[in-house]
Amino acid sequence: MIEIWRAIPQEFFWLFGSLVVLLGIASSVAAILARRPADEKKAASRANLVERINAWWVMIAILAVAFLLGPTMTLVLFALASFFALREFITLTPSRPGDRLPLSLAFFMIIPVQFVLIGTERYGIFAIFIPVYAFLLLPSIAALRSDIEDFLSRTAKQQWGLMVTVYCLSHAPALLMLPLPGERGRNALLLFYLLLVVQMSDVMQYVFGKLFGKTKIAPVVSPSKTVEGFIGGGLAATGIGAAMWWITPFTPGQSAAISAVIVVMGFLGGLTLSAVKRSIGAKDWGVMIEGHGGMLDRTDSICFAAPVFFHIVRFFYTT
């Protein structure tokens, strides 16, 4: 038991401690706000704020437990996140009886295999398993069912969902298998760094957008995304990321640049998945997380930021 505790870098306790303090402040502010009189619209937006903060408490608690229990639990956690995200995607995507077997395989075979490949550190297969083998296998099985109605659009949608919710998302915990200089436990700090920058970017863009947002970037796709929110929130998140350089192998300057890349990718992820969502006529992907919509509403930016961050670290910082 003591061995396990020693393997956890000291920084973790500082990081999670700071997050608890931050969220504590947020909860207190929300509680004070809730006492002030308000009209119906304001009250609703405050209730939404409380829901969001409460969901953050749960997410931080789950993450802390997964990190403390080690890489296997972290992988299980992300595998479940992929499972729920794919479940939301497939629910909103039309399917026909011929798709049942490939879909079952995607959930019960492709997801476990992808995460076991990370756990056993087989980068070579991990990187091609879904884009090559799942890509070829799943439509073949569907074709054997001889149902040609909308065949291309059905299989294309399923492939796209699998790529985003499983392949892309799995690059976040895949950071744990990279051979970095220094102790093993420090890989988890990189995962923490990625999640922190992505989520701070989302929160800050939301806050800056509410305060200063005027010019809509893509009004049809996502009415809440504004130039002011993106620039203000993006700069704030980049600053936070730069300030966190000490938990990474990056210099402060590199950390700022890498955070900026994460911010841009996260923004594009939110925008693109919003476009997908709207093209199939939904407002939220699901109802899992109160105040936040579904799993995919919460992880869309991670899906896009994780693979790029993973490759930056792999190319420039692994030994």
Added chain:
Amino acid sequence: MMRPSSALLVGVVKLLVGAYARWIGTTPGPAQRIYFANHTSHIDTLAIWSSLPRRLRSRTRPIAARDYWGSGVKKYIATRGFGAVLIDRAREDAASDPLEPLRASLREGDSLIIFPEGTRGASAVPARFRSGLYRLATEFPAVELIPVYLDNLHRSLPKGALLPVPLVCTVRFGAPVTVAAGETKEAFLERARAAVVGLADQAAA
């Protein structure tokens, strides 16, 4: 305190199909009720039961067909896991009334989950209802009749499928239906069916 077998069962059902409750025309309360729903999948019973708040589950008993749920592992799940009332669909003994076990549960104060179509349909929209619902409604006028609509389960585990496809399913609870004074059996059954169909159009959120 929930039995471990029940907790595990609810966990698996929620993992596979979500089973999120939407209380549209009523609220989850302690009143004795008969929940009646469209029937498209083997998970239907479990999905409705799992979507109920924990305190209501122990007093709510699904009806399950003895020919499917009556033996082996399935019997263990049905009786130990979710406290099902097993009934005979194929009436072998003409003298016995298949509704009798349901009446016994209602007299004990339990709520029931039933599927008035009697069998699983191919589409989400229910087929004609059988008369059992009307008979129970007239014999137990104090029991609330709650229409329930299950979406997406026919996509997850339709008739004849072995493996479920995990999908997000909502369980929509509508406003209670009562037998109007002088209403015929046919008119009541059609109105009850329409109450279930009407929930299909409610937005999932």
